[in-house]
Amino acid sequence: MMTSNTQKLKRAEPDSDLCFTGKPVSVEEARIKWPLRYKSKSRRTARVKKKPKKKKDDDENRQQASSHYEQAMIDGVLVNLGDDVYVMAEEGNPYHIAKIVELFQGIDGEPYFRSQWFYRPNETVIKRLAVYMQEKRVFLSNVEDDNHLNCVHSKVNIAKVPLKITSGIQKRDLPPCDYYYDMIYEMPQLTFSKAFDVPTDSEASSSTISSDHDSNRIENPHKNEKFLLDLYSGCGAMSTGLTMGAALSGIKLVTKWAVDINSFACESVKWNHPETEVRNEAAGDFLTLLKEWKKLSEMFGLIPGSVSQEPVTDVEDEEEGGDQNDEADGNEVFEVEKLVDICFGDPKYLNKPALHFKVRWQGYGEDEDTWEPIDGLGNCEDKLKEFVTKGFKSNLLPLPGSVDFVCGGPPCQGISGHNRYRNKEQPLEDVRNQQMLVYMDIIDFLKPKYVLMENVVDLLKFSDGFLGRYAVARLVAMNYQTRVGMMIAGSYGLPQVRNRVFIWGAQPTEKLPPYPLPTHKVLNKCPIPIEFKKVLSGHGLDLETLEEGLTLADAISDLPQVTNWEENDEMHYNEAGPKTDFQKFIRLKRSETLIPKDGGEDSDEPILYDHQPLVLSDDDFERLQYIPKKKGANFRDMPGLYLDEKKQVQFNPLVERIKLKSGKFVVPDYAMSYVNRKSKRPFGRTWWDDIVNTVVTRAEPHNQIIIHPLQDRVLTVRENARLQGFPDFYKLFGPVKEKYIQVGNAVAVPVGVALGYAFGMASQGLTDDQPVIKLPFKFPECMLANAEDEAVAEDHSD
Incomplete structure (x- = not known):
């Protein structure tokens, strides 16, 4: 990747024709336009060596000028201020490309130009995924620096092209040019944004469908609502948070559709969000269904298209197959x-x-x-037409242009660090990663106004971040503005670290949403590649300005005591009531919150759902009796163990290994060998002042710190759900193991709330071009139904 400290090389010809032409810019005008070039003499001694510098870091040491010009003559060619040029590069490398934004003579008498650099796709975060970009495409960066005028090789013709949504495989009509650009690439936020405004809304809407027969965008008839499609929805946590956050910004975002292959997760969404059309199917089948639905809508004249009205089946098929509705005996x-x-x-x-x-x-x-x-x-064509017409009017299925927002986290098990057989060379050839392809194909088909993709940090770590770069490349190839970010769940009001990657996409007609700044102090424990460190929301923020991070006690200390064998998935709270503000708000009834009122049930006396632990085996339950009820306790506290000089746990040869009632050893061999005998995680007991690392999908204590501080059991489904920010009225379905999976796979609710607020503000044009936004609320207080008006009022007062 070309960076701002790449040394540009001067040309070899010593006698080249090079000089400024025309009158210099007047001193008064020059001082107004470029004040940092004309500092007092007392400060000029601070001038540094001739080397490129970053645009935002070189203000104090910027090269001093004696005069500015609007034109220069290079090898007999007139070069104007604002022209695009090739710049000399290292031998064997292609020329750099730059826009001349200043022409000036330094106080040392030498001619200089200030360059704003263009990046080729492979010089951006996209890197080797540049194969998805159209030929001749470059991106104007926000990186500028000063160079000697002799670095210019020649002029280059770069066309400014309006940014319009296209299919990823669609070639664009270009004017005659060497290159073209329509986006700005911003470092270090890894943001692709439109280089200039789309001319008119009418032109933009006509470009939102990917093919000629999709020329008319299907508008949402409910103008006061925005429709959300939640792909890989799980139990609906991400869309729950997004809709709450959007409401806090004054936008009514409705989760119109949700899709997941897990039937139990779909049951959870249906119960908690009956306003949502929930589809229990594979995302690939869903995409095929959408394409078929579009054909049916065209066939019956509901949308313009190329599909003519024809019989559903031909006569030959009916003759060969007979009457499909006859009984086998034909009677x-x-x-x-x-x-x-x-x-x-x-x-x-x-x-x-x-x-x-x-x-x-x-x-x-x-x-x-x-x-x-x-x-x-x-x-049955009449019945078919009746069904399709009714479904079209009720938005049974999304059509291209009818979706405002698509969110989802495509599963990519092939990048997991627990997988020994990962394909590092070609990650997309691994079937476990191919949902990423499906996700992007759905975006390509539906062309929503906004896109939000979530995934684990390994997305940016595995195989040099191949899948993360792929996601950005696909969105940019479709001409979506994109922004990469990372968010720590605990930074938004939870006692859990949980670092996750998010990628925004926005059509050229929309504002690209920022990332919400943290509200709470939680340090990141997850290693991040250097290239992506600055996309962590809150990077460089003074933590002292934030609220103290929440602890495990803040979240779960009020919950009723249960045993390892708890059978009831519904119960009442303790009479003592909530002990913390978090508990007060997380226990609210549905009717008191921003979550749609027609979901689930709302009894007079609040019901606590899913406060059940995974029932441990008799052996594991007996092992728990040996784990002290103290901070940091784990299997190392079992009898007969010691730590050697390398901090590795060893059996004490002087102590006989104790056995369980079953005859197995109290200290299992797998706990001893885990992470080269150095792990403290097997049979780890949580403690009240802990901030949990990450809520996981499996509740076995064999290699996790998941045991309750004072009770001999693992944390319950509800306790895990609280660590993820689910309100207590949010009911889950399926066996206990399935409930743990739903909670562990979820996007933390307050993270969704924060992102939903950022979306809502951007969709109203109320954000600037900064990559971050400050939240006017904190979780879970923002769940209150009246918090919507308070948040909007506070934001507008700012």
């Missing part, structure tokens, strides 16, 4: 009453994935509904 004919649902897949498990409809048969009830392939509905 009874079933009549279709209506179609009630649609999917793409293999709901009959016949190994024949196809477009299917759920059929309600005349004279039969809901329990007798069956899934039928579209090829079997050739004589």
Whole structure:
């Protein structure tokens, strides 16, 4: 990557024709335009050697000038202020590309120019993923420095091209040019933003669909609402937080659709968010369904398109297959009453994935509904049209242009550090990483106004950050403005570290959202590649200005005592009531919060859901009796162990190994060998003043610090849920193990709230071009229903 300290080389020709031409800029005008070039003589002695410097770091030591010019003559070619030029580079490397933003003579009598550098795609964070960029594309950077005028090789023709959303595979019509640019690349925030405003809203809307027959954008009829699609939704934590945060900014963001392959997670979303169309299917099948839905909408004239109205199946197929609705003996004919649902897949498990409809048969009830392939509905075109028309009007499925916001965290198990067989050379060839492709293909098809992708920090670490760079490359190839960031969950009001990567995308017509600044002191324990350190939200922020970080006691000390074998997934609170502000707000009833009121239930007496631990085996439960109830306790406190001079745990040869009732050893061998005998995690007990590292999906204590401070059990589902910021009324479905998975996979709710607020402010044009924004609230107080008005009022008062 080209950086601001790359040394530019002078040309070899000593007698080259090089000079300024025309009259110099008047002294008065020069001092107004470039005041840092004309400091008092007493400060000129601070001039440093001729070397490139970063735009924002060189104000005090900027090269001093005796005069400025608007033109220069280089080898007989007139070069004007604002022209684009090739700049000499190291031997064997391509010329650098720059825009001349100043022409001046230094106080040493030498001619200089100030360059604002263009970056080729491979010189940005995209690196080797530059193959996704259209040929001739470059990005104007925010990096500037001073160079001798003799570094200029020649002029270059760089065209300014309006930024319009396109398909990632679509070539753009360009004027004659050597290169073109439509975006600015900002270091070190790794931001791609539009270089200039899109001319008009009408032109922008006509460009939001990727192909010619998609020329008309489908507008949301509910103008006061913005529609959100939550992909890989899990139990709905990310969209829950986003909608709450958007409400705090004055925007009504509605999670219109949610998609996840986990059936239990989908049940959780349905119960907590009945306003959402929840689809339990693979994201790849969902994408195929969207394409088929678009064809049906075109076929019945609901949207413009190239698909003509034709029968659903042809006569030949019907003759070969016979009447699909006949009984096997041919004596009874079933009549279709209506179609009630649609999917793409293999709901009959016949190994024949196809477009299917759920059929309600005349004279039969809901329990007798069956899934039928579209090829079997050739004589039901009226019913099909009725279903598609009704679904179109109710936004049953999203269509290109009808989605305001898509969020989601595509699973990438192939980058996990626990996976010994990771494909470091070609990560996208690993089937476990290919949901990233699907996610971006859905974005490419739907063209939402905003995109937010979440993932683990390994996205930027594994294989030189290949998958993170891929995500940015795909978005930029579609001409989305993008910004990379990282957020620590505990920095927004939780007793948990949990560092995660987020990537914003915004259409050229929209403001690119910033990242919310932290509200609480929580130090990052996760190593981050140097290239990405400054995208951590709050990097360089004075921690003393923030609230103290929350602790485990702040979050869970009020919860009722339960045993290892707790069977009830619903119970009441202790009579003592909440002990901290966090507990006060996390215990609010649904009707008192910003979360949609029609979700779940709201009883007179609040109910505590899912306060159950994973039931440990008899052996593991017996082992817990040996873990002292003190800070830092773990398996090392079991009898018969000691630490050697290398801080490695060893068996004491003078002490006989104690056995459990089952005959197995109290100290298991796997705990001893974990992390070269140096780990403190196996059978680790949490403590009240702890900030948990990361809530995980598995509750086994074999290699995790997950035991309750005072009770001989692991932290319950509800305790983990509180560490993730779920309100207590948020009910989860499935076996206890499945509930842990849903909570552990979730985006921490307060992080979603903070990002939702940033989205809401940007979507109203109320943010500037800064990469961060200060929050006018803190979690969980912001959950209150009246917090919406307070947050908006405070923000506008600023």
